[in-house]
Amino acid sequence: xxxxxxxxxxxxxxxxxxxxxxxxxxxSINNLQWYRxxxxxxxxxxxxxxxxxxxxxxxxxxxxxDTSKKSSSLLITASRAADTASYFCATDAFKGSARQLTFGSxxxxxVLP
Amino acid sequence: DVKVxxxxxxxxxxxxxxxxxxxxxxxxxxNMFWYRQDPGLxxxxxxxxxxxxxxxxxxxxxxxxxSREKKERFSLILESASTNQxxxxxxxxxxxxxxxxxxxxxxxxxxxxxTVT
Numbered sequence: 661x662x663x664x665x666x667x668x669x670x671x672x673x674x675x676x677x678x679x680x681x682x683x684x685x686x687x688s689i690n691n692l693q694w695y696r697x698x699x700x701x702x703x704x705x706x707x708x709x710x711x712x713x714x715x716x717x718x719x720x721x722x723x724x725x726d727t728s729k730k731s732s733s734l735l736i737t738a739s740r741a742a743d744t745a746s747y748f749c750a751t752d753a754f755k756g757s758a759r760q761l762t763f764g765s766x767x768x769x770x771v772l773p
Numbered sequence: 774d775v776k777v778x779x780x781x782x783x784x785x786x787x788x789x790x791x792x793x794x795x796x797x798x799x800x801x802x803x804n805m806f807w808y809r810q811d812p813g814l815x816x817x818x819x820x821x822x823x824x825x826x827x828x829x830x831x832x833x834x835x836x837x838x839x840s841r842e843k844k845e846r847f848s849l850i851l852e853s854a855s856t857n858q859x860x861x862x863x864x865x866x867x868x869x870x871x872x873x874x875x876x877x878x879x880x881x882x883x884x885x886x887x888t889v890t
Contacts, residue, residue: 693878702777702863702881703816748815750879760831761879763808765815 666749666767674772679736681767683749684729690759691752692725694734696745697766703748706734739771776800779864779882786889792851794885796864803868805847806879807831807839810861822847854889861886 667682683692691710695703709716709725709732716723722735736743746766752759780795798805804823808816808831818831820839828839836858840848847866851858865879 695879700884702865702883703879704881705878708878760818760821762818762832763816765813 666747666764668767669765670768670770672770672772673739675739675741677739679739679743679769679771681734681747681769683732683734683764685732685749685751686730687751687753689727689751689753692723692732693750693752693761694721694723694732695748695750695763697748698745706747736769739769741771741773743769744771745769777864777866777880777882779862779885781885782883784885784887786851786854786887788855788889790851790854790889792854792887792889794849794851794862794864794887796847796849796882797845798847798866798880799845800866800868800880801844802866802880803844804866805841806865806867807837807847807849808863808865809833809858810863810884816863819849854887856889859887859889 665684673679691708693708694706696706697703707718707721707723709723720737725732746768748763748766750761750763752761777798786792806821807819810816817833819833819837820831822828822841825844838850862885864882867879868877
């Protein structure tokens with residue numbers, strides 16, 4: 661199973677509303693990253709939160725991390741139609757002899773104008 | 774801005790063919806990665822490389838090999854393409870900060886959608 665599992669799988673909201681996506685993981689991590697993917701394109705890095713951080717902001721994005729619950733959330737405030745995309749969390753953890761980023765299966769966000 | 778370029782956006786190959794997917798990055802990044810993306814499965818790591826001529830297996834290396842002869846170029850090879858390798862293939866690179874250091878953000882190409890018939 662995936663190290664990072666996003667919830668919900670799909671989310672549809674109206675423009676101006678807030679969107680919240682969650683990510684759960686199973687093992688200890690070094691950091692957690694969120695990425696965005698527009699349809700048919702590659703992923704774009706949004707934000708990185710380290711394991712000793714609890715909250716981080718970047719523009720309209722707010723990420724929280726709860727290592728005791730092994731979960732993270734991504735909040736997009738005042739959403740816009742242009743925020744329509746898939747959002748992935750990626751956990752940075754040791755896997756075998758090296759650190760790797762492991763991606764979840766993503767949340768498809770649709771923002772309706 | 775970092776640019777990661779994948780040579781083809783769409784590729785159609787026949788079962789049994791040898792397939793080469795090429796990826797070039799222009800920011801002197803040490804680390805390069807190949808992922809495949811399938812609906813409901815997210816991104817799965819096939820192979821990665823920390824340096825020229827170095828390669829390491831990811832989660833799903835079977836049926837694939839890689840080549841990194843130059844720092845900027847990382848090739849994924851399907852030795853004998855099969856229909857279950859139909860997928861979106863994504864190449865990525867990241868700044869090298871030491872093998873044991875925090876993974877810096879990945880920069881992705883736009884992907885190659887491969888169809889094997």
